[in-house]
């Protein structure tokens with residue numbers, strides 16, 4: 001049995017309130033009592049604690065540490081900052097201490113905007129987000145779970161977070177334990193590329209597919225394939241028509257449509273190229289470098 005969550009973790013972090021819960025963990029707002037003692041004007045942090053049902057899984061703590069280690073490796077203004085990885089042995093809890101974000105996640109924003117965002121607003125969100133993911137890919141780190149609830153629009157700008165299903169590409173960050181994603185069973189099927197659903201290892205191209213879904217949703221307010229699994233959408237006959245969202249310029253649509261290719265061999269656009277397409281006033285095939 002896991003001990004109940006205490007009011008103060010590790011004698012230092014006073015838990016104030018629940019911020020959110022995802023497939024694998026629960027995130028709380030907390031006050032850092034040590035920093036408060038030294039009159040830190042901003043003593044509040046966020047704590048990410050594994051869900052009770054996962055705390056006995058042999059891989060669970062390693063998954064949380066993996067997330068911490070991956071994000072710590074990335075330094076980018078639009079990627080959530082991690083402070084430390086801790087264990088409260090008395091209460092049998094491991095947790096991440098991280099930057100506290102204030103603002104809506106993109107899934108909440110989309111609920112309020114069922115018709116999607118206007119082009120300028122979409123661009124203001126998508127450019128820093130694509131920058132963050134391009135930086136991650138350039139550092140050899142795959143996110144693995146791009147979706148609206150893993151992106152937050154804070155007062156200081158866009159933040160990409162939740163690298164819980166992330167992993168380093170082969171040959172990068174070699175010391176880090178390889179985590180079995182399947183065992184954690186925490187997929188978000190609507191954003192997973194067909195090859196991932198069919199058991200392939202994550203790739204940059206799979207992140208590109210998820211990003212294509214997200215950009216489509218931001219532009220139109222709707223998931224490109226009515227929330228179907230990508231394998232179902234691919235195999236549906238007659239094939240689902242994919243309409244250009246009204247707010248997307250034609251050159252951006254070409255890049256987004258390529259990102260939404262079911263066949264990974266056809267999905268040739270990179271995150272950096274998607275970003276370049278959004279940044280450009282007008283461009284055409286082939287993609288700008």
Ligand SMILES: Nc1ncnc2c1ncn2[C@@H]1O[C@H](COP(=O)(O)OP(=O)(O)O)[C@@H](O)[C@H]1O
Pocket residue numbers: 019020021022023024025026027046048080098099100101102105149150161162164
């Ligand atoms: N640093 C943070 N500051 C504020 N809210 C956060 C923070 N991290 C996560 N959240 C909230 O908690 C939810 C779950 O966090 P997430 O890291 O996505 O966990 P999971 O891996 O379980 O999906 C997010 O969708 C968001 O609403």
Ligand SMILES: [Mg+2]
Pocket residue numbers: 022023149150162
């Ligand atoms: Mg999440």
